[in-house]
Amino acid sequence: MLETRPDLLRKVALASKVLGVILLVIGVIGFFAGLTAGGNMPAIVTSLVKMAAFLILLTGIFFFIILYAIGDMVLVLLGISESARSLQEQLAKGAVARPTSTPSATTSQSSRTASTGSSSSTSSTVSAAPSSPPPAPPSSTDSETASVEDAEEVMRRATEQARRAAEIARRSRQQGSKS
Numbered sequence: 001m002l003e004t005r006p007d008l009l010r011k012v013a014l015a016s017k018v019l020g021v022i023l024l025v026i027g028v029i030g031f032f033a034g035l036t037a038g039g040n041m042p043a044i045v046t047s048l049v050k051m052a053a054f055l056i057l058l059t060g061i062f063f064f065i066i067l068y069a070i071g072d073m074v075l076v077l078l079g080i081s082e083s084a085r086s087l088q089e090q091l092a093k094g095a096v097a098r099p100t101s102t103p104s105a106t107t108s109q110s111s112r113t114a115s116t117g118s119s120s121s122t123s124s125t126v127s128a129a130p131s132s133p134p135p136a137p138p139s140s141t142d143s144e145t146a147s148v149e150d151a152e153e154v155m156r157r158a159t160e161q162a163r164r165a166a167e168i169a170r171r172s173r174q175q176g177s178k179s
Contacts, residue, residue, distance in 0.1 A: 006078055013074040020067030027060015084158035087151055
C-alpha cells in the first residue's frame with residue numbers, strides 16, 4: 001500500500017496557500033504601480049501601461065484562487081485519508097463488531113437461487129428460495145450491525161474517492177508530459 005507523508009503534504013498545502021497570497025500581493029502592487037506609471041509618456045503608452053497593470057492584477061487574483069484551492073484540496077484529501085485510516089484501524093481492532101451476514105448477502109443469495117430454479121412457473125421459483133428463519137425483532141445488535149454497515153460504506157466511499165483523485169492526478173501528469 002502506498003505510504004503517505006501527511007506532514008510533508010501539509011507543508012505543500014501551506015506553501016501553496018502562501019505562494020498564492022504572495023502572488024496576489026504582487027498583483028495588487030503591480031496594479032497600483034502601473035496606474036501611477038507613465039507620467040510624461042505619450043497617451044498610447046500610458047493606456048497600454050494601465051491595461052498591463054489591470055492584467056497583472058487579474059493574473060495575481062487568478063493564481064491566488066488556483067493555488068489557494070490546491071492547498072485546500074490537499075488538506076481535504078488528507079482529512080479523508082486520515083478518517084478512512086482511523087476507521088480501518090477501528091475495524092481491525094474489533095472496536096466495531098463485524099456482522100456475520102448482511103442483508104445484501106441474503107438478498108443476493110436468494111436471487112441467485114431463484115434464478116437457478118425451475119423456469120416453468122413463478123410459484124416454483126418462489127418455493128425454490130431457501131427457507132430462512134423469520135426476522136428477529138429489533139435489538140441492540142441490529143443497531144450495531146447498521147453502524148458497522150454504515151462504517152463499511154463510508155470506508156468504501158472514501159477509498160473510491162481516493163482512487164478517483166489518484167486517477168485524476170495521473171491523467172493530469174500524463175497530459176502535462178505530453179505538452
